[in-house]
Amino acid sequence: MPSPAPWLYWALLSALFAALTAIFAKVGVKGVDSDLATLIRTVVVLLPLSAFVWLAGKWSNPTALSSKALIFLGLSGLATGASWICYFRALKLGEASKVAPVDxxxxxxxxxxxxxxxxxxxxxxxxxxxxxxxxxxxxxxxxx
Known part of the structure; x- marks a missing residue:
C-alpha cells in the first residue's frame, strides 16, 4: 500500500485545528460581540505567525512580489476576513454542530x-x- 501524499498530513491537521476552532470559538463568543471576537482571533493569528515567519527566516519584502500575487493574496485575505466574520456570527446565533457542517x-x-x-x-x-x-x-x- 503506497504511503499517503505529504499534503494529506497537513490537510488532516488543518481539519483537526478547524474542528477545535469551532468548539473554542463557540465557547469564547458567549457574551462577546461576534465582530469583536473575530478581531481578537485575527490578532492572535497575526502575532504568532509574524514571529514564526521572522524566526524561521522566511520573511521577504512583500513589495518584491508580483502584482498578481499581491492582488490575489489580498483578495484571499478579504475573503478570509469575510468568512470569519460570518462564521463567528453564525456560531453566536446557532449550534456549532450545525454551523460547522454548513461552513x-x-x-x-x-x-x-x-x-x-x-x-x-x-x-x-x-x-x-x-x-x-x-x-x-x-x-x-x-x-x-
Missing part, C-alpha cells in the same frame, strides 16, 4: 470554482464525494 459547504464550492476558474477536472469518484458532502451538509443543517 464546510465551502468544499463543494471550492470544487465548483476549481473547475470553472482553474480548469481542474475531478474524476467521477471525486464528484461522488462532493455530492455526498452536499447531502451531508443538508442532513446536518436540517437535523431536529
Amino acid at each position: 464546510k459547504l465551502s468544499l463543494v464550492l471550492i470544487a465548483f470554482f476549481a473547475v470553472v476558474f482553474l480548469g481542474e477536472r475531478p474524476a467521477g469518484r471525486e464528484w461522488l464525494g462532493i455530492a455526498l458532502i452536499s447531502v451531508g451538509v443538508i442532513v446536518m443543517a436540517t437535523k431536529r
Whole structure:
C-alpha cells in the first residue's frame, strides 16, 4: 500500500485545528460581540505567525512580489476576513454542530470554482464525494 501524499498530513491537521476552532470559538463568543471576537482571533493569528515567519527566516519584502500575487493574496485575505466574520456570527446565533457542517459547504464550492476558474477536472469518484458532502451538509443543517 503506497504511503499517503505529504499534503494529506497537513490537510488532516488543518481539519483537526478547524474542528477545535469551532468548539473554542463557540465557547469564547458567549457574551462577546461576534465582530469583536473575530478581531481578537485575527490578532492572535497575526502575532504568532509574524514571529514564526521572522524566526524561521522566511520573511521577504512583500513589495518584491508580483502584482498578481499581491492582488490575489489580498483578495484571499478579504475573503478570509469575510468568512470569519460570518462564521463567528453564525456560531453566536446557532449550534456549532450545525454551523460547522454548513461552513464546510465551502468544499463543494471550492470544487465548483476549481473547475470553472482553474480548469481542474475531478474524476467521477471525486464528484461522488462532493455530492455526498452536499447531502451531508443538508442532513446536518436540517437535523431536529
